[in-house]
Amino acid sequence: MSIKDVYQAVIDFEDDAMPDLIKKELDAGADINKLLQEGLIAPMDYVGKKFSEGELFVPEMLMAAQTMKKGLEILKPLLGAGGGSSAGKIVIGTVRGDLHDIGKNLVGMMLEGGGFEIIDLGVDVEPKAFVEAAKSNSAKIVGLSALLTTTMPAMEETVNALKEAGLDCKTMVGGAPVTQAFADKIGATGYSEDAPGAVELARKLVN
Amino acid sequence: MIIVGELINASRKAVGEAIEKGDAEYIKSVAMDEDKAGANYIDVNAGIFVGKEADYLKWLTTTVQEVSEKPCALDSPDPLAIEAALAVHKGTPMINSISLEKDRWEKLLPLVAGTDFKVVALCMSDEGMPTTCADRLVIADKLVEGLTAKGVAIENIYVDPLVQPLGTNHTFGLEFINTVAAIKERYPNIHFMCGLSNISYGLPERKFINRIFMAQAIYAGLDGAIMNPLDQPMMGAIAAAEALAGRDRMCVKYLKAFRAGLVKA
Incomplete structure (x- = not known):
């Protein structure tokens, strides 16, 4: 169990599994900002890159984004309290x-x-x-x-x-x-x- | 199948440049190619030229009709551009297109009222793009009622149910197909028109999806498309789909398409 699992879940479009994965990481005391950056944003960068290279397609990009969002929804209320913040x-x-x-x-x-x-x-x-x-x-x-x-x-x-x-x-x-x-x-x-x-x-x- | 040749569109680079340079020979050659390939209408569009669209659309219409006896589909949301083209157009044109968007509806309706023009009626309103069959039917009903109330015959209405990309919602193909079937059932004498390549946006091997989708839509009742008539595999797919849908007595048209080299396994 690590942030890598969250990363992998975004890439594999496992939107149903995402909330539990995030909660487990939080329970294990993961750094919120690190979880956001490395678990959610980093795989989206990877997906974006693969899309631009023509290896992934629009529905896959959408699925990854939806999966990422499932995780973000849980992190969002915690982000304001401390740790991470939005890029703007x-x-x-x-x-x-x-x-x-x-x-x-x-x-x-x-x-x-x-x-x-x-x-x-x-x-x-x-x-x-x-x-x-x-x-x-x-x-x-x-x-x-x-x-x-x-x-x-x-x-x-x-x-x-x-x-x-x-x-x-x-x-x-x-x-x-x-x-x-x-x-x-x-x-x-x-x-x-x-x-x-x-x-x-x-x-x-x-x- | 009613094919509207889509190639004379200013947003295509070569056509835009030809329009700006006044290169009539290029426009004529494209029109002749489309005519020969089986287009029933030649679409003309000068939409990228803000302020000059009317003059250019008029020029395109004249230029195309110097080499083709096919009527044009006058492609603009601007009534002034349509009027300019109508002044020189020979035969019965197709107006592409009116929609339920208030401004467009009010400005274009007087131009088509009481005429025998073919009118493309796009299923779009100020409330946004319809995504379901039910949303589309509400708009289609209003379009048909509004147009027939102003003296446009039902058989001159070409409903465009609006194709949306399958890659952004897995129901978009089916919602379109269901809409075609539902409209056809409600108004048996109506026609359809659509640019269906949008279905494959964001997916690989787009032409493959486009051909299969065309066949499915034809089965549901689609009888018109704005497309590239030089796309031989698509023209072949249309011939096969129409035969399979029972619209080609003794496969005469399919065999004609075969002899023209359009059908390849």
């Missing part, structure tokens, strides 16, 4: 006029798997709703998703609204029609092609 808050959402949520949810789950706290505003989100949520949560990053060429202008509008509000937060953008060139053009801080890339990018942006 990230507000995410799909921009105004756009109802696509699958990519956004995937990125949200992987960011959570990377140790971030996620505030998901859902789909068809007004620029001012992003600004308010970023402000009230003191978010370090706002992540914007757009799946339609027709809603990419709303992405630009949201990036501008966040800048005008003078908030100290970075922006990252993604979605099928979005490119690095578009991200640069609208002045977003960063762009990622896939969900694991978004985790890597978010880590860079908060440091």
Whole structure:
């Protein structure tokens, strides 16, 4: 019985077994932060890497993230009390006029798997709703998703609204029609092609 | 099967560049390829060009129809772009697409009201994307009632039940198939249209899944797809699936597809 079992459970998608594994580790006096970093976040990094290399696929990444979440739910109330802490808050959402949520949810789950706290505003989100949520949560990053060429202008509008509000937060953008060139053009801080890339990018942006 | 050729879409790099350069020859060659491969409609989309979409869609329509007698599927949520293309379009076009999203519904409905246009009706509303068969049926009913109330004949409505990725929810394939069957039962004279490649998002060997899914959907009643008509294995799968579903008398179409080299074991 060790943290390695927790790590392995994430990689094997054993979501039903996860709560007991975590509880056993806690009972055995495991360090909460170590359990989070090495038992839950580390296997998600591995899964993300394997996904980017084309060895794992979307459903497997989702299953791993769900398994990780089962463990995180138990650790979360303990994290505030002492030991570990979240890597930072990230507000995410799909921009105004756009109802696509699958990519956004995937990125949200992987960011959570990377140790971030996620505030998901859902789909068809007004620029001012992003600004308010970023402000009230003191978010370090706002992540914007757009799946339609027709809603990419709303992405630009949201990036501008966040800048005008003078908030100290970075922006990252993604979605099928979005490119690095578009991200640069609208002045977003960063762009990622896939969900694991978004985790890597978010880590860079908060440091 | 009603095939809408999807290749003339500005979000495909070569097409986007051809549109910007005004390269009519390239657009014409793609249109001829799609026509020859068996497309019933040639989709035209200039969606990536904000502000210029109307002019470009009009140009695409004219250009395509110089070499093909097939009608176009005018692919835009913007009524101004559709209107511009309609001004030059010959024959009976397909409008791709209207949905229950309030803004889109209100702006496009006047354009199709009382016409004999073919209308793609996308099962999407402001409440978001439907995920279950029941959610889709609620939207489909409203679309059909709304369109027929404005004088669109039921046989000119092409419902798109909206395909969602199987890799994100294991019920998404079945919910789609069930929706097709339920809509077909409720409205026997209706048609369908869908881009079904979304089913395989995030999975390996996507074309393999796409072909099997196409066959299952055809069995349920699917009779239209927006796809690449040059995809021979898919065209072969469609021919076989239609024959197996009892829609090909004495296998005539299947054998025709075989002789065209589309069917390979």
